Amino acid sequence: MDTGQASYKFRYDAHLADQIELKWQSRWEEDGTYHAPNPSGALADSSGRIKLPKLFIMDMFPYPSGTGLHVGHPLGFIGTDVYARYKRMTGHNVLHTMGYDAFGLPAEEHARQTGQHPRENTIANINNMQKQLKRLGLGHDPRRSIATTDVDYYKWTQWIFLQLFNSWYDTKKNCARPISDLESLLEEGSIILENGETWSSSTDRRKKEIINSYRLAYLAEAPVNWCPALGTVLANEEVTIDGRSERGNHPVYRRPLKQWMMRITSYADRLLEDLETLDWSDAIKTMQRNWIGRSEGALINFDAGSLKIPVFTTRPDTVFGATYLVIAPEHPLVDELVGSEWPNGIEINWTGGFDDPQSAVQAYRLESTQKSDLDRQENKDKTGVFLGTYAKVPVDGREIPIFISDYVLMGYGTGAIMAVPGQDERDWEFAEVFGLDIIRTVQPPIEWDGNAYTGDGPSINSGFLDGLPIADAKTTIIKWLEENNRGSRQVSYKLRDWLFSRQRYWGEPFPIVYDTDGLPVAVPVNILPVELPELIDWAPRSLDENSDPEPPLGRASDWSTTVIDFGDGAQEYVRELNTMPQWAGSCWYYLRYLDPLNKEEFVSEEIEKYWMSGETGGVDLYVGGVEHAVLHLLYSRFWHKVLYDLGFVSTPEPFQRLFNQGYIQAAAYQDERGMYVEATDVVEVDSKFIHNDEEVYRSFGKMGKSLKNSVTPDEMYVEYGADTLRLYEMFMGPLDQDRPWETKSVVGSLRLIQRVWRNLVDEMSGEITVIDIIPDESLNRLLHQTIKAVNDDMNDLRFNTAIARITELNNEITRLDSPTPKSVAESLVLLLAPLTPHIAEELWEKLGHNESVVYAQFPVANETFLVEDMIEVPLQINGKLKSKIYIASSSSDEELHEAALADEKIKSLIEDKEIRNVIVVSGKLINFVI
RNA sequence: GCCCGGGUGGCGGAAUCGGCAGACGCGGGGGAUUCAAAAUCCCUUUCCCUCCGGGGAGUGCGGGUUCAAGUCCCGCCCCGGGCACCA
Structure with missing residues (x-):
């Protein structure tokens, strides 16, 4: 257009950034710049970096979604990349790579809508995502990338499953052990069976069943969350508190089904205790503690005729105030406990209006199974019916009525409680509805005017406990219970065993077949992997509430049976038709990054030790969103501990330091009707927001399609370049904080790079302009102060303040009348290198260096220059x-x-x-x- | 209801151990440069008052500790997140 533009041919703008960035991205790829050497095996090399202290820096790997990235996705990836680059420059052998969590429901949902096979769709998505991430200049070792859907990867997921299947938890030694140890112990009689059974007199089939009941991966008939619309059962964690599926928001029904379970509850105490050793935020630790939900109390046995009802309570000290028992409607003892007719003189509302207890119980059970979780959630009014029978309070022999009520949950404790309305809000409410006795066993303060009193105080109405504060009363009563054989100390957890099967196609097949007895048998390790069949009719069926789950693999008729020789001759076996949940693949991917090409083992011992057993142990830095606070992180810790017990890994915990990055939010705009409008089309006029001449209203939310407020990295490359995008995302605020995206502010980060460039390079000729002189004292002092501050900030992941310090230094350089001294220019480039690697490489090269800036030494402050x-x-x-x-x-x-x-x-x-x-x-x- | 976070200019944020509140950036205002614009560079920008010297207020609200409080303590309010009939 005019001569002005032509004369600034080498001005740093989006166009020049594009050239520089693509140049260095292909150079890095050709040179294998980000290859991290292993101590042995296929990934060992002669770079010498293996001698440096190691550092394993990791992101939570993404699900490769079809919609592509928006600028909110890579925030954490950029953060770890900056940190990894900083650590490379301070002399570490850094392992940093990226994988894909590619199994799971969304691929099937997509497939159902488009008719495309999930594998094709998944591969296309991964390729697209890799391209997008590469354009950001992330320094990943591409040789180590895995996808959970790779057959070579899920072979080892299946192998780990078999380790769990072939193990049991020894509660005496407090660790997992091979099943073969269990067999020996049973054989020699060291383990006594319950119910008077003996091992030696058991049939072979019974022996198998007994052993199966000990396995860490086991089959159980369990009440599950059956989601007919998705055609699968879901884990508790995948069901919202409204009783709907987290994915798709479909109704979920509870029904009993035979499912694979993982015995994570055996590890409850270790998962809880070892949290102490981890460098994680208190918020996440608290969430895991709450999820595990350990509570200490006592088991008390109440006699009801010839039956014993075990009850769990955290307040055994209040047993003298127990005025009735409540058991869950699904409790197995209900049928035996229920009376044949109502006793005389009972309250009419105890009967539910029925003529006999059996009818009342039957009706109440039906009613409560039909209640959705949402109903239970919203309607906490106490309901229940009397069983028509009574139990005896062990401490004083009082006869108290037994009720069933859905406020007692079968899944927690023993599914039965002793109700003490004087000390428990819920019991008080129930007692009021049914006109039951209330006995206080703790003296409330004089000013107390509430109902149930849960605070501390001296025991009253409690016989030999009277006068004791709660803690003393607890120890005294537990001692009494144990001495009199009426109960014992007991710990209870909210954590349940992990429901591990899904009725889906797109997941890992179980390496399990069934013999003629219908008992599960492990597929021999040497014929793994059990590959997914190429189904034509793979789509899940939408089903109605009353139908049974129907795994899609059942339709692969020539796959669903197989012939295996277990040493007793080739025979036909029926395959397990369920697949594993998405969590399976993400439980151990960090271990495969270490040794991705190993054909013999899931990871070699030497390589695992090198990367995992550093000073602290485990992954050195793991960055990801807080939404994985319980599920992924708990499952992963559990598998890791099993592998640790069995001697396959050297550390008890997988992730030593966890950091939760915040989310990028963006303004979203709604019109009068509440419909979202394209955020990019909204203009601000006199502090009002206008879209197509109509006023719209601003709110902030997670960036995405539904709020129509996405900004893509590609848009940023067109306007600014990848270095600017990286710099802006790191500058917006502390990494762990949510922050609103503001496209108009991105220019600030571009201007910083532009000024740095201009301070070092002639914009007309592209020639370097620095001169080899000694900087004056004040500039040198500022330089070293900056170097010190940036080092501190980088170590603490405070990239926003690091950038502020670099900006201050550069502003000072800009103010100089003379060209930039070379030593200052070089330090400036090095300080920027982790943040903006492409422009740093370009300037580093222009300054006369032949080696990549990636492994240049990061500046170290000279203390003597710091003094003013x-x-x-x-x-x-x-x-x-x-x-x-x-x-x-x-x-x-x-x-x-x-x-x-x-x-x-x-x-x-x-x-x-x-x-x-x-x-x-x-x-x-x-x-x-x- | 319980448990975690958090509240600082017009906006994003800084102040790491109780020691100058507002670093750095965006946006705004002014100037230089330009035929003009863009870009660039410089100055300015918490609010209120001002006789232009300066004065006063100020980190969600109310108290307190201290020579000194965004930071510590007590009591509230608001926002975000997690859990929720778990005995």
Whole structure:
């Protein structure tokens, strides 16, 4: 257009950024710049980096979605990349790569809508995502990338499953052990079976069943969350509190089904205790603690005729206040406990309006199974019916009525409680509805006017416990219970065993077949993997509430049976038709990154030790969203501990340091009807927001399709370039904080790179302009102060303040009248290199270096340059800033005091006043109290 | 209801151990440059008052500790997240 543009041919803009970035991205790829060497095996090399201290820096790998990335997705990826680059430059062998969590429901949902096979769709999505991530300049070792859907990967997922299947939890040694150990122990009689069974007199089939009941991966008839619309059962964690599926928001029904379970509850205490050793945020630790939900109490047996009803309570001290028992409607003892007719003189609402207890119970059970979780959630009014029978309170022999009620949950404790309305809000409510007795067993304070009293106080109405505070009363009653054989100390958890099967196609097949007895048998390790069949009719069926789950693999008729020789001759076996949940693949991917090409083992021992067993143990930094606070992180810890017990890994925990990055939010706009409008089309006029001449209203939310507020990285490359995008995302705020995206602010980050470029390079010729002179003292001091601050900030993942310091240094350089001194320019480039790697490489090359800046040494501050000769000291009177003086930094407190008194301003303010006190903070501040 | 976070200019944020509140950036205002614009560079920008010297207020609200509080303590309010009849 005009000559002005042509003369700035080498101005740093989006066009030039594009050229530079693509140049270095292909150079890095050709040179294998980000290859991290292993101590042995296929990925060992001669770079010498293996001798450096190792660092394993990891992101939570993404699900390769079809919609592509928006600028919110890579925030954490950029953060780990900057940190990894910083650590490479400070002399570490850094393992940093990226994989794909590619099994799971969305691919099937997509397939159902488009008719495309999930594998094709998944591969296309992964390729697309890899391309997008590469364009950001992320320094990943591409050789180590895996997808959970790779046959070579899920072979080892199946192998780990078999380790769980072939293990049991030894509660005496408190660790997992091979099933073969269990067999020996049973054989020699070291383990006594329950119910008077003996091992030696059991049939072979019974022996198998007994052993199966010990396995860490086991089959159980369990009430599950059956989602007919998705055609699968879901884990508790995949069901919302409204009783709907997290994915798709479909109704979920509870029904009993035979399912694979993982015995994570055996690890509850270790999962809880080992949290202490981890460098994770308290928020996440608290969430995991709550999820595990350990509570200490007692098991108390109540006699009801010839039956025993075990009850779990955290307040055994209140047993003298128990005025009725409640058991869950699904409780197995209900049928035996229920009476044949109502006793005389009972309240009419105890009967539910029925003529006999059996009918009442039957009706109530039906009613409660039909209640959705949402109903239970919203309607906490107490309901229930009397069983028509009574139990005896073990401490004093009182006869108390037994009820069933859905406020007692079968899945927790023993599914039965002793109700103590005096000390429990829920029991109080129930007691009021049914007119039951209320006995206080703890003396409430005089001013107490509430109902149930849960605070501490002396025991009352409690026989031999009277006068004792709660803690003492608990130990006393537990001792009594144990001595009298009426109960024992007991710990209970909210954590349940992990429901591990899904009625889906797109997941790992179980390496399990069934013999003629219908008992599960492990597929021999040497014929793994069990590959997914190429189904034509793979789509899940939408079913109605009453139908049974129907795994799609059942339709692969030539796959669903197989012939295996277990040493007793080739025979036909029926395959397990369920697949594993998405969590399976994500449970151990960090281990495969270490040794991705290993054909013999899931990871070699030597390589695992090298990367995992550092000073702290485990992945050195794991960055990801808080939404995985319980599920992924708990499952992963569980598998890791099993592998640890069995000797396959060397650390008890997988992730030593966890960091939760925040989310990028963006303004979203709604019109009068509440419909979202394209955010990019909204203009601000007089602090009103206008879309197509109509006023719209702003809110903030997660970036995405539904709020129509996505901004893509590609848009940013067109306007600014990848370095600018990286810099902006890191500058917006601390990494762990949510922050709103503002496209108009991105220009600030572009301007920083532009100024750096201009300070080093002639915009017309592209030639470097730095000169080899010694920088003056003040610039040199600022340089070293910046170097120190940036090192500190980088170590603490405070990239926003690191960038601020670099900006200050560059602003100072901009103000120089002379060309930039070479030593300052080189340090500046190195400081920027982790943040903006492409422009740093380009400048580094222009400055005459042949080697990549990726492995250049990060600047280290020289302490002797940090000291200021003169410092500014604020002068306060009564804590208020009144004046400032410049004084030699070597001044003593006395000199500072005198200089402050000599200050005109201070002099005039204190001349006729008495100085009552003087606070001197050496070299920092002086405060006169008058 | 319980358990975690968080509340600082017009906006994103900084202040790491109780020591100058507002670093750095966006946006705004002014200037230089330009035929003009863009770009660039410089100055300015918490609010209120001002006789232009300066003065006063100020980190969600109310108290407190301290020579000194965004930071510590007590009591509230608001926003975000997690859990929720778990005995």
